[in-house]
Every structure is written in structure tokens, then in C-alpha cells.
Amino acid sequence: MDSVNNNIPSVNRKKPNTHTKITDVYLDDETLTLWRPATNCKQYHLIPETIKGDEWPMLLQLYYTKFDCVSCVLPFDEAIPVITHQATTLLPTQDYSILRNYPRIKGLWFRPDRTDSVGLDDESAVGNIKFSFTFPEEERENLLSNMNIYFLEVLDYESDDKSVSRFLITKETYSELPKYNIYKPGGPIFIQKEKNDANVESETYYFLKICQSYTGKAMEHVVELILEEDPWPMCKISAVTHKPLCSRSSIHDHTEDLTREHHFNMRYFGAPWEQALAGLFAWSLRTNIPWLVYERLHDNIKGSVNLAALTTPFQQVFTAKVPSICSKKINLLFQLAPFVDKCENQQDLIQLQELHSSLHSCDALCTFKSLKNIEMNKILSPYLSLLERIIACVSSTVRRELMESLLPWSVVAYHFHNHQIESCMKMVGFIYQLEGIRCTPKPPESSLNSSFFFPSTSGGYNTDVTSGIHSLSTSPVTWEEDMSP
Structure with a gap:
């Protein structure tokens, strides 16, 4: 690809070549146009300007935005298979794109970020879980x-005054598709090469934020790209x-009564990031893949998780005694597992x-059983399955009521403390800190230094502290038998 520096040669101002229309997509309420912009040896004509060298720095600032990574946001239930299979290349695109003619090309649409x-x-209007990766210096x-x-196409949404340009990045050769020059100005993506005083070359990435549509209308512009080689190892x-x-109410007359028909695109609808992450x-x-999820967390999010764990009072999360719970409640949890698996929304729960409650309500006559004497592997799956569904509830009040009546918190606390796996x-x-899950008000933030969580930055752990999950995994804890009847 030919490199273009800041001193772009002047270009005579003349009417650009005619854009190339690929096809029209006829929808009920509008017609979408797929096209490719006119280009010449000097520039792509996606911006409404014919570029002259001395104008380019100003036009770059006007039309473009810097980016240093790309990301893809999915609804919760569409993100789960990606993590399960550890692959972003599960399905061919279903979007309006010429890639529909290439069904063997599978992947997610990533955007500059x-x-x-x-x-x-x-925040995102699309979903809850984001996959992102940067372009490290050694990988660029x-x-x-x-x-x-x-350069696959530009797609104009005239009714929304929005346009999207799409790219395929691949090791394969597709002679029928036009190659894109990332160093030529005026297109959806532009890379600027620069050298510092030490003659070391660097690159700055830009994407187009305002463009001219096929009909000449100024539009908001976004860029999407798909990688034929799976980027999951970098995500x-x-x-x-x-x-x-x-x-939510515009989709259903009753916000609490979600139909099964909309289950997959409604779970965590409008949810804050901490609720989706807890789920x-x-x-x-x-x-059984917490190690994968925790190690894959973006550094900014992982820091927030570590802080949340640091400020969680372990005396409330993990009691000093081995918890005892009603044996009938545990048996019911196992027996109702098939019903739990069928719960798809808050109303089902x-x-x-x-x-x-119709089968059992605890009273003074209940027999309590120590968790030491319970087959944890038997009940843990239905327990965590139900916990995941409770977390997804719209109402924090409903979450709290369900936790109090169905799921003793002591089960998950005892089990994962016993395993001494820090990420878990x-x-x-x-x-525990999610509203409606904890049974007590949110504790005040700890004044402990963050280095407590990162041994590489301190001489060792302070085992005398009394709050913070990590202190439990590094300090001996003696569980006392609960002598409840």
C-alpha cells in the first residue's frame, strides 16, 4: 500500500468520479442503498471535499476521530456462545451486506473505539457485553x-441520517472485491505515519465520523470491520x-411479564453494567470457566472488580461458622432444577x-443440615443456574425476595471460599454487592490501599485486615460447626 504523509499533493478541484451503486435494499419503511465511493490516485471521495495538501490537517480534524482499538457489543445471550466456544467466528453475517454472498466468512462486526x-x-444501545482488542505496536x-x-460497501440509512462503511480484513485473496488503501485520505479509515526526532516511525489511526451519502447528504458515519482470521486470542x-x-414498555404492555418469544433479546434489557457483569x-x-472470564476482563473492568472485592466485608459474606440450611429447602432446589431451567424471565421466577412456597415454608420444626454434610456438586448447578436468573431480574425488590425465599447465600459463599480460588x-x-442480592445495606468503601490486591506492588499481604475478600484467601479461617437443631 502506498504511504501518504502530511504533505499531500494538491488536487485540482473538480467534480469527483461517479459513485458506484451496488444495490438497493427495499424495506417497509425505507430503502437502503449499498454503494462504494468514487476514488482516484489521490483520495477517496467519501468526504464532501476535494483535498489539497495544505487543507488536509484541518479536514482531518474536522471529519475524523482517533481510535486505538476496535470493539463489538452484543446482547448478553448472544455473547455467551462466543465465550463458551472461545471464538468470534461462529456465524455468517445476517446484516445487509455483500458478505451474504460469502457464507463461509463468519465473524463479528467490530467498530473503532x-x-x-x-x-x-x-454505554451501548446494542447490548451488554463488549469484546475489544487493541492494535499493539508489534501487531500493527x-x-x-x-x-x-x-472495502465491502457503504450502507446509507437515509431515515436516520446515518451511514456505515464496512471492511473485510483477511489473509485470503478475493479478486472480485476492491482493495482499500489505509494511507489514502478521504475514506472511512485513515492511518497517518509520522517520525519523531529519533527517526522512529509511529502510526495514528483515524475513522471517519461525518460523510457524504450516495445522494450527497451529510450524515453521521460509523465504520465496521470483520476479521476472517478469528481475533478471539486478542479479545x-x-x-x-x-x-x-x-x-421496555414500548415492546410489552407489562414490563414484568416478558414473553418467551422475546427472551433472548430482552434479558438484561436496559441493565447497568454491574448487573450484566454479575450475571x-x-x-x-x-x-466452570471463571478463570477464563476473569483473565479475559479488560484491565479497566478488572480494576473495578478488584476494588469491589476489596471493599466487600467478608464477615458478612463468609460467616465464622459452617453454615447450616434447611434440608427440605436443599432437596427442593434439586427437585425443582427442571423448572429452573425453563425460567426465562422475571415472571417465571x-x-x-x-x-x-406451596411445597415448603421454613418454620421452627425444620431440620437444618451443615453444608459439610451436603453433596455440593449435586446442588451447585441448579443453585448457580437460579442465581444467574435472579440476577437478571428487572426489579431489585424481586431479586431480594427471591434470594430470601429460595437461595441461601451461605451456599455459594461457603463453597467458593472452601476452594480458595481468588478469581472465584x-x-x-x-x-454480593449487587442491589437485591446482598441482605444488608451496601458497606462503606474501605480505606485500604489498592496495592493490597496486587502483591507485585507491595512486599506482601496484610493479614491483619478485617475487610476484603482477598484477606480470606491468605489468612487461616477456622470454620466452626453450626449446632443448629
């Missing part, structure tokens, strides 16, 4: 310069706050609670 935007303030040449980048996981374009943690604990204990501590 910034690493520093991933974290507590991250391999990922972009040494791979084929094909990091984070949770985002879902800010849907429409309200992901419960799912990973149930499926409320009905499960009613069924549970941090997940349990994070789940």
Missing part, C-alpha cells in the same frame, strides 16, 4: 499492512450499561417462588 473509554461509563504491521483489506471482555433506543460471573461459575472469590464478592 478507544481503550480509555472502556469502563464504568461505557501483521494485522493491517500484511493483510488484505477489502478482552467488559460489561457496558445498556441504553436501548426504545423502552456473567454467575454464568461462568456455573459453567415469581411463579417458581409460589410453587416453592472476587466474583462472589462482586455479585
Whole structure:
């Protein structure tokens, strides 16, 4: 690919070549246009300007935005298979794209993003779970310069004044697709090469934020790219706050009564990032891959998880005595497991609670059994399956009522403390702080220094502290038998 520096040669101002229309997509309420912009040896004509060298720095600032990573956000239940299979290349695209003619190409659509935007303030109208990866210095040449980048199409949504450009990045050759020059200005993506005083070359990535549509209309512009070679090994996981374009009530007359028909795209609808992340943690604990999820967390999110674990009062999470729970409640939890698996929304859980109450309500005559004498492997799967579903409830009040009536917190606390796996204990501590899960008010933030969680930055752990999940995994704890009748 030919490199273009800041001193771009002047271009005569003349009407650009005619854009190439690929096809029209006819929908009920609008017609979408797939096309490719006109181009010449100097520039792509996706911006409404014919570029002259001295104008380019100003136009770059006007039309483009820097990025240093790419990301893809999915609804919770669509993200789960990606993590399960550890692959982003599970399905061919179902979007309006010429890639429909290439069904063997499978993957997710990634968009330009910034690493520093991933974290507590991250929001999306699309879903709850984000997969992102950066272009490390040592990978840039391999990922972009040494791979084929094909300009698939521009897709105009006239009714929304929005346009999207799409690319295929691959090691394969597709002679029928136009190659894209990432160093030529005026297109959806532009890479600027620069050298510092030491003659060391660096690259800055830009994507187009405003473009001119096929009909000449100024539009908001986004970029999407798909990698034929699976980028999963580079992907990091984070949770985002879902800010849907429409309200839940606009989809259903009753927000609490969600139909099974909309289960997959309604779970965690409008949920804050911490609720979606707690649900992901419960799912990973149930499926025995918490190590994978924890190690894949984006650094910004992992720091928040560590802080949550640090500020969780372990005296409330883990009691000094070996917990004892009603033997009938445990038996019911196992017996109702098939019903738990069928629960797809909050209303289903409320009905499960009613069924549970009709079969048994604890009283003074109940026989309590120590968790030491319970087959934990037998009850843990239905327990965590139910916990995951309770976390997804819309109402924190309903979550609290379900926890109090169906799920003794002591089961998950005792089990994962017993295993002494730090990542699991941090997940349990994070789940505990979710509103409606904990049975006590949120504790005040600890004044402990964050280095307590990171032994590489301190001489050792302070085993005298009395709050923070980590202190339990590094300090001896003697469980006393509960002598409850």
C-alpha cells in the first residue's frame, strides 16, 4: 500500500468520479442503498471535499476521530456462545451486506473505539457485553499492512441520517472485491505515519465520523470491520450499561411479564453494567470457566472488580461458622432444577417462588443440615443456574425476595471460599454487592490501599485486615460447626 504523509499533493478541484451503486435494499419503511465511493490516485471521495495538501490537517480534524482499538457489543445471550466456544467466528453475517454472498466468512462486526473509554461509563444501545482488542505496536504491521483489506460497501440509512462503511480484513485473496488503501485520505479509515526526532516511525489511526451519502447528504458515519482470521486470542471482555433506543414498555404492555418469544433479546434489557457483569460471573461459575472470564476482563473492568472485592466485608459474606440450611429447602432446589431451567424471565421466577412456597415454608420444626454434610456438586448447578436468573431480574425488590425465599447465600459463599480460588472469590464478592442480592445495606468503601490486591506492588499481604475478600484467601479461617437443631 502506498504511504501518504502530511504533505499531500494538491488536487485540482473538480467534480469527483461517479459513485458506484451496488444495490438497493427495499424495506417497509425505507430503502437502503449499498454503494462504494468514487476514488482516484489521490483520495477517496467519501468526504464532501476535494483535498489539497495544505487543507488536509484541518479536514482531518474536522471529519475524523482517533481510535486505538476496535470493539463489538452484543446482547448478553448472544455473547455467551462466543465465550463458551472461545471464538468470534461462529456465524455468517445476517446484516445487509455483500458478505451474504460469502457464507463461509463468519465473524463479528467490530467498530473503532478507544481503550480509555472502556469502563464504568461505557454505554451501548446494542447490548451488554463488549469484546475489544487493541492494535499493539508489534501487531500493527501483521494485522493491517500484511493483510488484505477489502472495502465491502457503504450502507446509507437515509431515515436516520446515518451511514456505515464496512471492511473485510483477511489473509485470503478475493479478486472480485476492491482493495482499500489505509494511507489514502478521504475514506472511512485513515492511518497517518509520522517520525519523531529519533527517526522512529509511529502510526495514528483515524475513522471517519461525518460523510457524504450516495445522494450527497451529510450524515453521521460509523465504520465496521470483520476479521476472517478469528481475533478471539486478542479479545478482552467488559460489561457496558445498556441504553436501548426504545423502552421496555414500548415492546410489552407489562414490563414484568416478558414473553418467551422475546427472551433472548430482552434479558438484561436496559441493565447497568454491574448487573450484566454479575450475571456473567454467575454464568461462568456455573459453567466452570471463571478463570477464563476473569483473565479475559479488560484491565479497566478488572480494576473495578478488584476494588469491589476489596471493599466487600467478608464477615458478612463468609460467616465464622459452617453454615447450616434447611434440608427440605436443599432437596427442593434439586427437585425443582427442571423448572429452573425453563425460567426465562422475571415472571417465571415469581411463579417458581409460589410453587416453592406451596411445597415448603421454613418454620421452627425444620431440620437444618451443615453444608459439610451436603453433596455440593449435586446442588451447585441448579443453585448457580437460579442465581444467574435472579440476577437478571428487572426489579431489585424481586431479586431480594427471591434470594430470601429460595437461595441461601451461605451456599455459594461457603463453597467458593472452601476452594480458595481468588478469581472465584472476587466474583462472589462482586455479585454480593449487587442491589437485591446482598441482605444488608451496601458497606462503606474501605480505606485500604489498592496495592493490597496486587502483591507485585507491595512486599506482601496484610493479614491483619478485617475487610476484603482477598484477606480470606491468605489468612487461616477456622470454620466452626453450626449446632443448629
